[in-house]
Amino acid sequence: MxxxxxxxxxxxxxxxxxxxxxxxxxxxxxDGNSLGALPKATASRLSEVVTGEWGEGLIRSWNSAEWIGLPQRVGGKIAPLIGAAPHEVIAADSTSVNLFKLIAAALAMRPGRKVVLSEPGNFPTDLYMVEGLARQGLAECRLAPREALVGNLDESVALLLLTHVHYRTGALHDIAALTAAAHRAGALVLWDLSHTAGALPVDLAAAGADFAVGCGYKYLNGGPGAPAFAYVAERHHAALEQPLTGWMGHAQPFAFADAYVPGEGMTRLLCGTPPVLGLAALEVGVDLIAEIGxxxxxxxxxxxxxxxxxxxxxxxxxxxxxxxxxxxxxxxxxxxxxxxxxxxxxxxxxxxxxxxxxxxxxxxxxxxxxxxxxxxxxxxxxxxxxxxxxxxxxxxxxxxxxxxx
CATH class of the missing domain: 3.90.1150.10 (Aspartate Aminotransferase, domain 1)
Known part of the structure; x- marks a missing residue:
C-alpha cells in the first residue's frame, strides 16, 4: 500500500x-475538522495588521485599512464556498451566537408557531440555544430521529434546525430534500455548516435554504476561536429581526442615536465591534481554500x-x-x-x-x-x-x- x-x-x-x-x-x-492547520501566510498577515495597521495607522485604520468592512468582505468571500451571493453572508461573532440570532429571527417570522424541530445527538450548542429560548417562553424544542424528521413537520413547527454533516458520525443530511419538506409544512430551515464549509460542495441557493451558520476555524483554517459566519437568503432580509441589537447592526452606528434602527441587509445581523485580528486571520484561510477549490x-x-x-x-x-x-x-x-x-x-x-x-x-x-x-x-x-x-x-x-x- x-x-x-x-x-x-x-x-x-x-x-x-x-x-x-x-x-x-x-x-x-x-483533526482539521476540529481546528484547521495554520496557513503560513497568516502569521505575516497578522504581523502586518498589528504592526502596520494597528501600530502605525491606529484608529485611522478603521477607514484607511477598511477594518469596518471586514465582516462583509470576509462573508462575501465565504459566500461562493456555500452557494450563496456575497450580500447574503456576513462573518461575525461565534456559531453559537449566530444560531441564537437566527433561531430567534425565524421564530419571529412564524408567529403562532413555537416548535424548533431537530434530531437527538445534534451538536450540543445548536440544541442549547433552542433550550435558552424555550426558557424564555419563546420556543419549544422537539427532537425526532432523522428518519422521522419529515413526519414531524406539522403546522406547529416554525423552524427545522439541522447540522449538514453530523459532527460525531459524519453522516450527511439531504439539504435540498429536507428544506423542501419543511417549506411544504410552512416552516423555515436553518443549516449548521460547521463541518461543511470549505470541505464539501453545497449550494444553499439551489436548495432554497433560508438560513445557515458555520464556524471559521475548521476547514476554513481561520485559527482557534475564529469568527463564524451567517447566511440569510435575500428574500428574508427585509423581515429579519435579530434579538441582539448591538450598535454595529444599527443603520447609522456612528450617529449614536438612542433608538435602534436596523441596518440594511446582512448588516443588521452584526452586534458588537468586529474582531479585526480574527477576521484578518480568517480571510487568509478563506482565500487559500477558495484558491484550491x-x-x-x-x-x-x-x-x-x-x-x-x-x-x-x-x-x-x-x-x-x-x-x-x-x-x-x-x-x-x-x-x-x-x-x-x-x-x-x-x-x-x-x-x-x-x-x-x-x-x-x-x-x-x-x-x-x-x-x-x-x-x-x-x-x-x-x-x-x-x-x-x-x-x-x-x-x-x-x-x-x-x-x-
Missing amino acids: LEEARARDAADPLAEYRDRFALPQGVIYL VARLYAKSRELSDFFLRCLADRGPIVELVSPPDPAARGSQLSFRHPHAYAVSQALIARGVIGDFREPDVLRLGFAPAYLRFADMETAARHLAEVLDKGEWRRPKFAERAAVT
Whole structure:
C-alpha cells in the first residue's frame, strides 16, 4: 500500500498546497475538522495588521485599512464556498451566537408557531440555544430521529434546525430534500455548516435554504476561536429581526442615536465591534481554500478516506466504522467505534497521529485534503493497527480523560 500511496502523492494535483501550511515535523494531523492547520501566510498577515495597521495607522485604520468592512468582505468571500451571493453572508461573532440570532429571527417570522424541530445527538450548542429560548417562553424544542424528521413537520413547527454533516458520525443530511419538506409544512430551515464549509460542495441557493451558520476555524483554517459566519437568503432580509441589537447592526452606528434602527441587509445581523485580528486571520484561510477549490478538495477527501479504509482492511477488522460506508453519504471524516476510544486516541497522539475522541466511544479522524497525503493515510492506518494489536491503549497514562474540543 505504501508504494501506491507514494505514486498517488506524486500524481496529486493538490500536493503543492501542503507547503502553504505550517505543519509540525513527525505529525500526521487528522483533526482539521476540529481546528484547521495554520496557513503560513497568516502569521505575516497578522504581523502586518498589528504592526502596520494597528501600530502605525491606529484608529485611522478603521477607514484607511477598511477594518469596518471586514465582516462583509470576509462573508462575501465565504459566500461562493456555500452557494450563496456575497450580500447574503456576513462573518461575525461565534456559531453559537449566530444560531441564537437566527433561531430567534425565524421564530419571529412564524408567529403562532413555537416548535424548533431537530434530531437527538445534534451538536450540543445548536440544541442549547433552542433550550435558552424555550426558557424564555419563546420556543419549544422537539427532537425526532432523522428518519422521522419529515413526519414531524406539522403546522406547529416554525423552524427545522439541522447540522449538514453530523459532527460525531459524519453522516450527511439531504439539504435540498429536507428544506423542501419543511417549506411544504410552512416552516423555515436553518443549516449548521460547521463541518461543511470549505470541505464539501453545497449550494444553499439551489436548495432554497433560508438560513445557515458555520464556524471559521475548521476547514476554513481561520485559527482557534475564529469568527463564524451567517447566511440569510435575500428574500428574508427585509423581515429579519435579530434579538441582539448591538450598535454595529444599527443603520447609522456612528450617529449614536438612542433608538435602534436596523441596518440594511446582512448588516443588521452584526452586534458588537468586529474582531479585526480574527477576521484578518480568517480571510487568509478563506482565500487559500477558495484558491484550491472546494470541488477539488472534496474529490481528494473522498479518495483519502477510501484509501485509509483500504489500508485498514488490509490489516483485518480492527475497529467498527460508524460513518456511512458510502463516501457520498458522509462528510470529510471517518468515525470508528471502540469501547476504549479515548485511550486509543491518546495512544495515537503519542505516536504523532492526531485525531480526536467523541463521547462515549467514538474515534474521529478528519481528512483535510489541502495538507494531507496518501502516505499519511497508510502510516496512520499502520499506527492504529499497532496501537490495537499491542494493546497500547491499556497503559495507565492514556486512561485519564483530559479536556477535548
